[in-house]
Amino acid sequence: MIAVIDYGMGNLHSVQTAVRRLGHEAAVTSDGAAVLAADGAILPGVGAFGDAMANLSASGLDDAVRRFAASGKPLLGICLGMQLLFTESAEHGLHAGLNVLPGRVVRFSGTLKVPHMGWNRLAFRRPSPLFSGLSEGYAYFVHSYHVLPDNDGDLLAETDYHGPVAAIVGRGNVFGMQFHPEKSGDLGMRLLGNFLRLARHADRAMPRP
Numbered sequence: 263m264i265a266v267i268d269y270g271m272g273n274l275h276s277v278q279t280a281v282r283r284l285g286h287e288a289a290v291t292s293d294g295a296a297v298l299a300a301d302g303a304i305l306p307g308v309g310a311f312g313d314a315m316a317n318l319s320a321s322g323l324d325d326a327v328r329r330f331a332a333s334g335k336p337l338l339g340i341c342l343g344m345q346l347l348f349t350e351s352a353e354h355g356l357h358a359g360l361n362v363l364p365g366r367v368v369r370f371s372g373t374l375k376v377p378h379m380g381w382n383r384l385a386f387r388r389p390s391p392l393f394s395g396l397s398e399g400y401a402y403f404v405h406s407y408h409v410l411p412d413n414d415g416d417l418l419a420e421t422d423y424h425g426p427v428a429a430i431v432g433r434g435n436v437f438g439m440q441f442h443p444e445k446s447g448d449l450g451m452r453l454l455g456n457f458l459r460l461a462r463h464a465d466r467a468m469p470r471p
Contacts, residue, residue, distance in 0.1 A: 264461060265300035267327065267343075268292040269317040272306035273442070277340065280444035284455045286462070294326030302461025303330050307342030311351040311367060311407070314342055315359065324360060331362045336460040337436045344431065344438030345409055353407050362436055364412035374424055376406040382421040382441075384429050384449070390418045392430065392437060392456045399449040401429065401441035408440065435460075 264286050266278050274290045281288035281304070289296065297303055305327060307314055318324040331337050339347045348359045351367035359367070370376050381400045386393055403421065409428045411417050418437075419430035431438040437457060443450035
């Protein structure tokens with residue numbers, strides 16, 4: 263079972279539908295115990311970082327996500343959900359994140375058009391089980407803020423938006439995608455499918471972040 267974490271912000275049902283289309287059971291849940299019992303968990307998100315963290319904290323799901331990350335079972339953050347995995351964000355003030363991965367979230371600077379919206383090519387930077395059997399291709403992005411990981415080794419793939427932008431991050435059993443894989447055609451669905459295969463074998467020990 264894949265837990266799609268419901269904290270009141272996110273395209274929950276499109277993610278659930280994509281997971282089911284790939285042949286896996288998926289439940290949208292706001293129950294921390296159900297999250298912890300799942301084989302894999304997905305943290306989606308659309309909206310403001312501070313509001314998202316407030317909702318996670320009010321429901322106790324912040325602790326559930328941290329505990330799930332520490333369990334060794336696969337965790338995937340999507341879009342805002344990826345940003346929430348990091349230490350802090352400068353979106354509308356400074357806000358603490360889940361701090362599962364070290365780094366910060368910043369707004370695109372200068373005169374760049376924001377949000378960054380549209381199809382951009384992924385460039386794989388490091389080997390990852392997410393990339394098994396895949397070639398580089400295009401994914402669909404919609405975001406005004408982006409992640410600066412503290413550790414270069416956590417950067418798995420980049421895209422270019424007038425400079426390199428973190429597109430996929432990962433360490434051990436924790437992964438994040440800045441784009442929406444369920445809206446990114448065949449490549450996005452295959453990336454999601456590779457994550458789900460990790461969850462299917464969650465009984466096999468994975469390195470922790």
